Each structure stands twice: as structure tokens, then as C-alpha cells.
Amino acid sequence: MTFDPEALGQSKTDLAETLKTLRKRAGRTQVWLAKRCNMSQTKISNIESAKLTPSLVDVELILRALDAPPELVSQVAALTRIANTxxxxxxxxxxxxxxxxxxxxxxxxxxxxxxxxxxxxxxxxxxxxxxxxxxxxxxxxxxxxxxxxxxxxxxxxxxxxxxxxxxxxxxxxxxxxxxxxxxxxxxxxxxxxxxxxxxxxxxxxxxxxxxxxxxxxxxxxxxxxxxxxxxxxxxxxxxxxxxxxxxxxxxxxxxxxxxxxxxxxxxxxxxxxxxxx
Incomplete structure (x- = not known):
């Protein structure tokens, strides 16, 4: 994977917006997602507002809970890796x-x-x-x-x-x-x-x-x-x-x-x- 220095900062915002959009498309609330992922609602909120950068494990739990398709999981996982750099x-x-x-x-x-x-x-x-x-x-x-x-x-x-x-x-x-x-x-x-x-x-x-x-x-x-x-x-x-x-x-x-x-x-x-x- 190639890292673009300018993309490293933007990727955190992109990841937050992507996860928020996926949750809303699935018709789920932050409270529901937090319970399914064994996280606090505050943590989910901070992830979706880009205040907290989630780990790859966090993102995998969220995507599994939202039943995301495999091709999307791969794309979001790549975005997560950049966001964590x-x-x-x-x-x-x-x-x-x-x-x-x-x-x-x-x-x-x-x-x-x-x-x-x-x-x-x-x-x-x-x-x-x-x-x-x-x-x-x-x-x-x-x-x-x-x-x-x-x-x-x-x-x-x-x-x-x-x-x-x-x-x-x-x-x-x-x-x-x-x-x-x-x-x-x-x-x-x-x-x-x-x-x-x-x-x-x-x-x-x-x-x-x-x-x-x-x-x-x-x-x-x-x-x-x-x-x-x-x-x-x-x-x-x-x-x-x-x-x-x-x-x-x-x-x-x-x-x-x-x-x-x-x-x-x-x-x-x-x-x-x-x-x-």
C-alpha cells in the first residue's frame, strides 16, 4: 500500500464518515451498534465524529455487526490502516x-x-x-x-x-x-x-x-x-x-x-x- 502524506490526515475523516453512513444505511442506532460490538455509545460517537481513530479490530467488529459485504470490508479495512498511520x-x-x-x-x-x-x-x-x-x-x-x-x-x-x-x-x-x-x-x-x-x-x-x-x-x-x-x-x-x-x-x-x-x-x-x- 502506498501512503500519500496528504491523505493520511484526510483518511481519518473519510473513515469516520464511511462508518457513520454504513450504520445509517443499515437503519441502526449508535446505542444498538455499541451493544453489538461490546463498546460504549460514547466510543461509537467519537469514532463517527473522527475524535477517535478506531483500530482495525474495532472496525472489523463494526462491519460484522452491520453485515457489510466482503468487498466493502476490504475497502474500509484499507482505509482504516491509512487512518492509523x-x-x-x-x-x-x-x-x-x-x-x-x-x-x-x-x-x-x-x-x-x-x-x-x-x-x-x-x-x-x-x-x-x-x-x-x-x-x-x-x-x-x-x-x-x-x-x-x-x-x-x-x-x-x-x-x-x-x-x-x-x-x-x-x-x-x-x-x-x-x-x-x-x-x-x-x-x-x-x-x-x-x-x-x-x-x-x-x-x-x-x-x-x-x-x-x-x-x-x-x-x-x-x-x-x-x-x-x-x-x-x-x-x-x-x-x-x-x-x-x-x-x-x-x-x-x-x-x-x-x-x-x-x-x-x-x-x-x-x-x-x-x-x-
Whole structure:
């Protein structure tokens, strides 16, 4: 399926209107539909007014209750998948303030308990030193002091033992010389330190051995609900269960190639020593 960024916003309204029209054509009330789908009438109302984006499971229940024909089910399911996908371009984020994005990420972190990060080319903010955080925003015009402060503030979530984190970093993500040598060594030391937290698994994928898969993007999966995928011009946010499952499966593949624990820390120590020398 091809995603048109402009269609991603409109699709939520289209889906709401389609479901509302189907219910009315079937001669059913919101109360009747809510009972058949084991939902509240308020939820049905919010779905039909586009205040709430339904999951694919929600839509399947509604369509089954309304006895929708198979060809229509397929069309509405496709519309639901688009409605559950969000495109966030970097230019909009800069206009509204980068701290707003940090607040959104903090919200994901607050509402989730298991996190999986695949880091292809850079260290993520939760693992970054202050120098690395500042460098990551240095090329963007404007004052980003609030965004930097929020990024560093978010790191406290790592010490919440009710949450579980798995970070997998490629060798490129760890060793890319984003900072001067001494600062890079300190950044790698930070990774080693975080890897010792009891609720954190930190793995690295060294170059040099055969790995017959090729990652294309950095991505994060929150529980089994949301997957975010980063590109150079923005981020896609997926909530459709098939998309999220696909990224969970991909993450499991990389998990199998990664070094964890003492093996990872030994390799990190080697790389930090190389920067210091």
C-alpha cells in the first residue's frame, strides 16, 4: 500500500464518515451498534465524529455487526490502516517547536511498559550524553534549549524498573564520529553504564560477520501498540497491528545477531579506547 502524506490526515475523516453512513444505511442506532460490538455509545460517537481513530479490530467488529459485504470490508479495512498511520515531517516539527515532539515521546514512554529501539545510524536521546544531544540539534536554526532540556529529562524513564527496554545499536550507530574523539569515548561509556541497569538490555551488532538482512531505518516499538519509523525528512507513526507486528518481527531478527551483556560491554570498551587513543 502506498501512503500519500496528504491523505493520511484526510483518511481519518473519510473513515469516520464511511462508518457513520454504513450504520445509517443499515437503519441502526449508535446505542444498538455499541451493544453489538461490546463498546460504549460514547466510543461509537467519537469514532463517527473522527475524535477517535478506531483500530482495525474495532472496525472489523463494526462491519460484522452491520453485515457489510466482503468487498466493502476490504475497502474500509484499507482505509482504516491509512487512518492509523501518521506522517510527521521535520519542517512542521520545527515550526511548532521541537519540545512538542519531546512531549509526545514522553507521552509514549509514560503509557508504555516495554520498549524496543533499533538504532541504525545514531544514538537515541535516552542514551545520549548532553554533548551528543546538543550536537544532534546543532544544525537546526533557532534556540533549542527547551528541547535539549526535555530530551535529558526524559532519560529518567530508564530508571523506572516497571518498564523494560531493549536497545539494539549497529556498530555504525555507536562509532559514527558525531563528536570529537574524547566526547565520543564518553558517549560510549554512557552506553556501557546504561547496559548495567537491571531493566535494560543493550545490544550491539558489530560489522564483520555475515548478516543476510539489511535494515533500512531506525525504528522504535512501544509495547505492541505503536511503531515509529524515522527518515531524514520525518517520522511515520504506525498503529495498525499488522505494521506493528512487522516491526516486532524485524526487531527479533536483529536481536538474534546482537551481542549483549559482557560481550557487548567488552566491544564497547574496545571502541571507547580507540577514540581515546
Amino acid at each position: 501518521e506522517w510527521q515531517d521535520v519542517w512542521s516539527q520545527r515550526r511548532t517547536g521541537l519540545e512538542k515532539k519531546q512531549n509526545e515521546l514522553a507521552g509514549f514512554e509514560k503509557s508504555s511498559s516495554e520498549f524496543r529501539y533499533f538504532l541504525l545510524s545514531m544514538v537515541t536521546g535516552l542514551l545520549a550524553t548532553p554533548e551528543y544531544v546538543r550536537a544532534s540539534l546543532a544544525g537546526i536554526p533557532g534556540d533549542h534549549s527547551k528541547a535539549i532540556a526535555k530530551k535529558l529529562e526524559r532519560q529518567a524513564v530508564l530508571y523506572d524498573t516497571s518498564k523494560r527496554f531493549t536497545f539494539i545499536l549497529t556498530e555504525q550507530a555507536v562509532r559514527w564520529p558525531y563528536l570529537p574523539a574524547v566526547a565520543m569515548a564518553m558517549q560510549i561509556d554512557r552506553l556501557t553504564s546504561v547496559s548495567l541497569l537491571p531493566n535494560v538490555r543493550l545490544g550491539i551488532i558489530p560489522l564483520g560477520s555475515h548478516m543476510p538482512v539489511c535494515p533500512l531505518n531506525t525504528f522504535t516499538v512501544y509495547d505492541t501498540r505503536i511503531a515509529t519509523v524515522e527518515t531524514s525528512t520525518g517520522a511515520m507513526v504506525f498503529r495498525d497491528r499488522r505494521d506493528v507486528s512487522a516491526y516486532l518481527d524485524e526487531f527479533a531478527v536483529y536481536d538474534g545477531y546482537a551481542l549483549f551483556g559482557d560481550q557487548a560491554r567488552e566491544r564497547l570498551s574496545e571502541w571507547a579506547s580507540q577514540f581515546r587513543s
